[in-house]
Amino acid sequence: MRLSVIGSGYVGTTIAACFADLGHEVVNVDVDQGIVDVINTGTPPIHEDGLPELLEAHAGEDGTGRLRATTDYDAVLETDVTFLCLPTPQNDDGSIDLSVMETGATQLGETLAKTSDWHTVIVKSTVVPGSTEDTITPLLESGSEKIAGEEFGVGMNPEFLREGSAVSDFLNPDKIVLGADDDGAQSDMHQVFEPLISTAETPIIETDTRTAEMIKYANNAFLAAKISLVNDLGNICKEFGIDAYEVMAAIGRDDRIGAQFLRSGVGWGGSCFPKDVAAIRAAARKEGYEPAILEAAVDVNDHQPERLVDLLQKHVNLDGARITVLGLSFKPQTDDIRNSRAIPVIELLRERGAEIIAYDPVAVDPMRERFPALDYTATAADALEDSDGAVIVTDWDEFAALDDAFETMANPLVVDGRRIIERRDGITYEGLTW
Ligand code: UDX
DSSP states (O other), rough: EEEEEEEOSHHHHHHHHHHHTTTTTTEEEOOHHHHHHHHHTTTTTOTTTTTTHHHHHHTTSSOOEEEEEESSSSGGGGEEEHHHHHHHOOOSOBBBHHHHHHHHHHHHHHHHHHSSSSOOEEESSSOOOTTIIIHHHHHHHHHHOOBBTBEEEEEOOOOOTTSHHEEEEEEEOOEEEESSSOOOOOOHHHHHHHHHHHHHHEEEEEHHHHHHHHHHHHHHHHHHHHHHHHHHHHHHHHHTTHHHHHHHHHHTTTTTTSSSSSSOSSOOOOSSSHHHHHHHHHHHHTTTOOOHOOOHHHHHHHHHHHHHHHHHHHHHTTTTEEEEEEEOSTTOOOOOOOTHHHHHHHHHHHTTTEEEEEEOOSSSHHHHHTTTTTOOOSSSSHHHHTTTEEOOOOOGGGGGGOOHHTSSSOOEEESSSOOOSSOTTTTTEEEEEO
């Protein structure tokens, strides 16, 4: 099919490249000419495993030519289906900011006014329940002066992509959720995903747009709450001197619990969990319901960095101490520091008078922009030399092999916020949740 993808961010670029790889003709529309130019050289504007190969194969000079980028919205007129992949940031009160989506929907509607051909618009961005039906569709109708369901289709297809494995997650989904408020859109979405449906035998969930929107929030909120519950239980284990990881390995054998997302530690960050949990809580409150468990999940998560620093302070007077922070990205295999747990850890250490030496394999530059006054090093060993203590905040594999470097510390004391290292002879070791 001929697809257009509005937005060349983390989701838009990934799905545009993957759809081209599935055999579709794809045009990626973005307002930023710089990003458009980069994509048209066959280079991804974001860092994601597998994306360089796909961009090279389908947008590169010697590629298939199935993927191209442009700033011209009229390119949509040469396609049958359009995915809206625009940012849905957070307002100060945690509620979703739909303004970029509203502008995009209006512009897309005005573009569709120029054709009498059937066209299906699919919302890909994470939007709170009711957004497609109550906000986006009316804007498409007013912009195009057409009736949704009769003259154009509207669908909602949430993504479940993780940073660092987005391409693999797209091509090997555990489910494909197709929310549609009309049969035309439902049929078009089946066609778009047919290459995945026919090969991967992936479960297809057909529903309406409102339910599809909620499935996305429920998926993320559940995972975030699962981690916070694991941290709550891990904190109890710590009080009893019990190894939380031994407990979680056992309960993970229960299919009703599942073995993944049981890694207790300094908590969850990233661009999705914090934003999505805040947005669904605000949307629920707006309907008159206060989600108590989600509030508690955020509260536990907010306190884990303080527990980590308090543990360190149990062993060393932080005022004037040289403290090593290992790990700055919100998780391994990415340089993304959005809502990284390293940020509150660094703020707390500075409040308590510590002098910080920080290291991360890839996220030093973005963190230096946030905290320019810290010392940053090129290796973990350099960051540990002569330090009075260390905290591990991101579970990079390389942090599991630092025995020699620990011996160079003035005070060999490590608080591990991610259980990436086992207890070491000769150093004072504390696991955050043991
Ligand atoms: C998440 C969802 O997994 C994905 O489906 C959704 O589309 C976007 O949000 P992402 O934010 O990229 O993906 O990262 P994820 O791998 O889910 O980790 C989120 C946070 O939870 C990270 O800070 C990670 O360190 C933390 N985490 C994860 C834990 O603390 N313990 C765990 O067991 C797993």
